[in-house]
Amino acid sequence: MMQTQEFGFGTQIRKSPYFDATVRWGAQGFSVYNHMYIPRDFGDPEQNFWNLVNDAILCDVGVERQVEITGPDAARFTQMLTPRDLSNMAVGQCKYVLITNGEGGILNDPILLRLAENHFWLSLADSDILLWAQGVAVHSGLNVKITEPDxxxxxLQGPKSGEIMRALFGDEIMDLRYYWLRELELDGIPLIVSRTGWSSELGYEIYLRDGAYGDALWERIMATGLPLGLKPGHTSSIRRIEGGMLSYHADADTTTNPFELGLDRLCNLDMDAEFIGKFALQRIRDNGVSRKQVGLILDCDPLQGPNTAFWTVFHEGEAVGKVTSAVYSPRLQKNIALAMVSVECAGLGTELSVARHSGEMTARVAERPFYxxxxxxxxxxxA
Incomplete structure (x- = not known):
């Protein structure tokens, strides 16, 4: 256990209820996400990746803030925010959704949880959807309440996460299906547990409903999980890029639309329900897009960590796009990347070049997800 130390972003950056526990368990560096500290360094990121894919890791993702939507019109209002059809969403179900603006641009790509008939959570990526939803509600004419709950x-992610969950909650947890949730308690601590996560591995998200129990919950899970191979960790850039998972502000932003990302399945544009961006998205669908997200294999020495800038992509000397996320995969033994390029250059096998500060490298368009x-x-x- 390392000695507690100061991390200095100032008081305007919030700490999660697990902050002190993560420092005790070895967090050495933090980033900022949704105006909060998020642990990004528990030592070697490659070892963190192997811990995830071979065993299990516990990650503080308290930065995934919830927008809580309640009130008599909650279901209708929630549908207004997303182009995905929610009419068949059952209580207890989760869905990956996009929040779009009036031009069809992506504001966030959260997980939506339906806790009750008129009770929803948007579990956010890194942008201020609480403010957006409250602003939309003001002039919606709908009877809803939009808050950020505690x-x-x-x-808890990785192949051994199911075994650890069984040790924590008993055999009943093993029939929790992918993208469903359950209301549970652990030692009197109120929780929502879902079969979701940002890893492309078997995994669970454990939503603490009272921040006073943060330390106790972290220690209880680690104590139960340690004998089963659990390690403290952080969300793995290597694994999420292998899995082709988006990182908001990197791979998508307000200027990106779902069709450019190949997320047409999340847009039910012919449903009767109204939602923000409907006409813009119909127009984009009908007219087609000029650029698309692709996977790239980069031909260079192993990258020493993820990219920290967007790299320009060239085809026959002309700039045709940018690399948004890149990393070396020790499992695939390749440099892999997600990039946004013009549709003319998006075909599998297309040879491209990528410019970064240390020089140019060749690249080839490849299938994504990579694994x-x-x-x-x-x-x-x-089960």
Missing amino acids: VSPLQ DPRKSIAVANR
């Missing part, structure tokens, strides 16, 4: 998620494209690992029922 909720802080943890991610387990059908997400069979995350979906598999390990």
